[in-house]
Amino acid sequence: MYFDKFNALKNEKLQIMDNTGKILKPELMPKISDEDILTAYKLMCLSRRQDDFQNKVQRQGRMLSFLSSTGQEAAEVAYAMQIIKGKDWFSPAYRNNAAWLTAGIPMRNIMLYWCGNEMGAKTPEGINVLPVNIPIATQYSHATGLAFAEKYNKTGGVVLTTTGDGGSSEGEFYEAMNFAKLHEVPAIFIVENNQFAISTPRKKATKAINFAVKGIAVGMRNILVDGNDFFAVYGAVQEAIALARKGEGPSLIECETYRIGPHSSADDPKVYRDEDNHQEQIKNDPLIRLKAYLIAKKKWSEQEQTKLDAEQDQFIKDEFAWVEANNNVDLKDIFAYTYEEMPNFLAKQYEEAKAFFEAYPSKGGHH
Amino acid sequence: MAVLNNIQALTHALDLAMEKHQNVIVYGEDAGYEGGVFRATVGLQQKYGEERCFDAPIAEATLVGTAVGMAINGLKPVVEIQFEGFSYPIIQQLFTHVARMRNRSRGRFTCPMVIRMPMGGGIRALEHHSEAMEAMFAHNPGLKVVIPSTPFDTKGLLLAAVESPDPVLFLEPTKIYRAFKQDIPDEYYTLPIGEGYKVQEGTDVTIVTYGAQVGDCEKAIEHLKGEGKNISVDLIDLRTIQPWDREMVIESVKKTGRLIVVHEAVRSFSVAAEVIATVNEKSFEYLKAPCARVTGYDIIVPFDRGEHFHQPSVQKIVVKIKEVLDYQF
Numbered sequence: 164m165y166f167d168k169f170n171a172l173k174n175e176k177l178q179i180m181d182n183t184g185k186i187l188k189p190e191l192m193p194k195i196s197d198e199d200i201l202t203a204y205k206l207m208c209l210s211r212r213q214d215d216f217q218n219k220v221q222r223q224g225r226m227l228s229f230l231s232s233t234g235q236e237a238a239e240v241a242y243a244m245q246i247i248k249g250k251d252w253f254s255p256a257y258r259n260n261a262a263w264l265t266a267g268i269p270m271r272n273i274m275l276y277w278c279g280n281e282m283g284a285k286t287p288e289g290i291n292v293l294p295v296n297i298p299i300a301t302q303y304s305h306a307t308g309l310a311f312a313e314k315y316n317k318t319g320g321v322v323l324t325t326t327g328d329g330g331s332s333e334g335e336f337y338e339a340m341n342f343a344k345l346h347e348v349p350a351i352f353i354v355e356n357n358q359f360a361i362s363t364p365r366k367k368a369t370k371a372i373n374f375a376v377k378g379i380a381v382g383m384r385n386i387l388v389d390g391n392d393f394f395a396v397y398g399a400v401q402e403a404i405a406l407a408r409k410g411e412g413p414s415l416i417e418c419e420t421y422r423i424g425p426h427s428s429a430d431d432p433k434v435y436r437d438e439d440n441h442q443e444q445i446k447n448d449p450l451i452r453l454k455a456y457l458i459a460k461k462k463w464s465e466q467e468q469t470k471l472d473a474e475q476d477q478f479i480k481d482e483f484a485w486v487e488a489n490n491n492v493d494l495k496d497i498f499a500y501t502y503e504e505m506p507n508f509l510a511k512q513y514e515e516a517k518a519f520f521e522a523y524p525s526k527g528g529h530h
Numbered sequence: 531m532a533v534l535n536n537i538q539a540l541t542h543a544l545d546l547a548m549e550k551h552q553n554v555i556v557y558g559e560d561a562g563y564e565g566g567v568f569r570a571t572v573g574l575q576q577k578y579g580e581e582r583c584f585d586a587p588i589a590e591a592t593l594v595g596t597a598v599g600m601a602i603n604g605l606k607p608v609v610e611i612q613f614e615g616f617s618y619p620i621i622q623q624l625f626t627h628v629a630r631m632r633n634r635s636r637g638r639f640t641c642p643m644v645i646r647m648p649m650g651g652g653i654r655a656l657e658h659h660s661e662a663m664e665a666m667f668a669h670n671p672g673l674k675v676v677i678p679s680t681p682f683d684t685k686g687l688l689l690a691a692v693e694s695p696d697p698v699l700f701l702e703p704t705k706i707y708r709a710f711k712q713d714i715p716d717e718y719y720t721l722p723i724g725e726g727y728k729v730q731e732g733t734d735v736t737i738v739t740y741g742a743q744v745g746d747c748e749k750a751i752e753h754l755k756g757e758g759k760n761i762s763v764d765l766i767d768l769r770t771i772q773p774w775d776r777e778m779v780i781e782s783v784k785k786t787g788r789l790i791v792v793h794e795a796v797r798s799f800s801v802a803a804e805v806i807a808t809v810n811e812k813s814f815e816y817l818k819a820p821c822a823r824v825t826g827y828d829i830i831v832p833f834d835r836g837e838h839f840h841q842p843s844v845q846k847i848v849v850k851i852k853e854v855l856d857y858q859f
Contacts, residue, residue, distance in 0.1 A: 311555075
C-alpha cells in the first residue's frame, strides 16, 4: 500500500497528517483504533516529560549523561507499539526512550541504566528488547541474527531495529541489511533521521538524496516517511511487519524527524545548529500535531491534558525516587555475570576484592 | 577409531555437533558449498542443507553481529573467519557485545557461540595470514579462548566449545592442520575448557606451551636427549588460554623450580607475560632461575622469507632450556 506508492529515489515522502494535525490524505490512514491513538499520544507525552525531568536531575548531578528522544516520539511510539510482547523483538539504539517505554521497559529500568547501574539493562522476562546499544549500527546485525533465528525456528516473530542518520554511515548498517535481504529474514530496519550525528549535520554525512535509498543497494524495499507524522510511521511499519510475517523479507524505513534537544545531556546544540532552522523545525513537533488531531476529533481536551501532565509528573517522580533508593551494586554482581559459572581464577579475584572491601569499606558511587 | 588429521577431526566434530544439536548453524566466507578455505566444513552443506551451513557475504563484523542475534534467540552459531589476521573487523562486535551481553543484561540475554579461525604462521602465507593474537582476545573478560594442538583435542575441545554457555574463540594453528594424524574415537566426547594437558612428566624444568609449539617443544626435548643430555621436562600443553590452568602450572613449577613459556605470539603483554607474572605471585620462593620465554619478537609478522627468524624454532627452545638449566644465582 505505502511501499509501492512512494519512490525514495524521487525523494517522495509519505505524509498523512500535516503539522497542524489535519489529515491530508484520508485514503492513506492506517488501521488503528482511536483508543490506540490516545494510548500512543499519552506515551509520547510521558517520554517527553521524562526527558524534561531527567534533564533537570542530570544538571543536579543525580543522573549520568543520557540521550533524550525529544522530538522523535511519534516515530518511536508508532513503531514500538506494534511489537507483540514476548513474540517480536526490538534491537534498539541508545536514543530510544519513547520506544522502550512503549515496548514495556519499566521507566525505573531506563533511569537506573542512565544512573550507571546494569540492573537497569536487565529486561524483564516476557519482553524481547535488547539492552541499550552504545556502539553505532551494531544493533542492525543483532536484528538480522534475531530475525534469522525467527525464520529458522518458524516462530513467527518479527524484529525491529533502529539507528540514527549517523549510524547509516557505518559499514555494519549496510552489511547487516545485505545479510538480512539475502536470507529474507523478518526484520524491519528503521532510520530515525533526526538531522544530526552528535554535531555533524545530515548534509555532511552523506550525499544520498535520503536514507531510504540506502536500501536499494541491497535490493531491499524501502520508504521515506515523515517521522513526525504518527500516522505515516505507523502505516509504513504496519505494512512492513505484515510483509515480514508473510515471509516477504525485510524493509527499510526512514523516519525523517528532528532532534529537538542535544545529542546527550553533555553537549550544547546551540554551538552547531542554525537557530532559524531550529525554529522552523520545532513547528513540526510531533506532540503538538497529534494533540491537535485528537482535540479536533474531540478525543482530547486541555483539561484532560492538565490532568495527565500532573499524573505523569507524579509517576516520573515516584519512579526516580525508587531508583535513588535502589541504586546499589553488590560487589559480587560485578563479577557474577562475566561467565555462566565463575571460573576458579575469577572466584579467587572476587575473594580478594571481598577481603579488601571488608577491610577498607567502599562508600559506593564515585569516590 | 579413525586416523584423522586436525582438519579432518574438525570436520568430524562439526558433523557430530550438527547431528546432535539441531540449533547449530555453521557459516562463514566460503564455508558452505566449498567447505571453507581449509575445507574444515566440507560436506556439511550437502548433509545438513543450506539453511544450516552456508556461505556468508564477506563482512566479518556482521558475521559475528548476526551470531549475537542468533545466539540470543536460541541458535548456536559456529562462525568461521578465514584467518585470524582478518578478525579485526569483528572486534567491535566481539568486545562490545559478545563478551559483555551476559553482564550488561545481568544474565537475561547471553550469546554463546563459537568463532573459529586459523591462527599462526609457518604456512608460507601472505600478509595478514599468520597472526597469533590470542592474548588480545584473552584480555577481554567474558570470552573463552581455546587453542588445540592435536586431532584428539581438536575434536573434544570443539564439541566442548559448542556446548559452552559462554562464547568461545576457537583458534586453530594452521601449521598443524595437516601435519600429522592421530587415532581418535568415533563417538561424541568433550574435553574440559580450562584444563591443561601434561604431555610428559619431568622434574628439571617446566615448559608451558600450546598449539603448534607443542610439537616444537617435543622435538627440542628429543634433540637434547640426542645430545646425550639427561634432562627431565614437565611439558604442559595449556589447550585453553582463557581460562588457563594456573593450578597445573604452579604445581609443576613448585616441583621443577624452573619455567619456560613458549609461543609464537609476540612477547610483550603476551600469554607468556601472564603465566610468568602468575608464577612469580604464587611460587616465587620455589624458583631456581628467572622465568624465561621463547616467543615471537615484538614486530610485525615477517613475510615468508623472513618468517623463520620470528618463529620459535626447535633450536631456540633448545638453547633456552640449556640457559635456564645452567643458570646460577
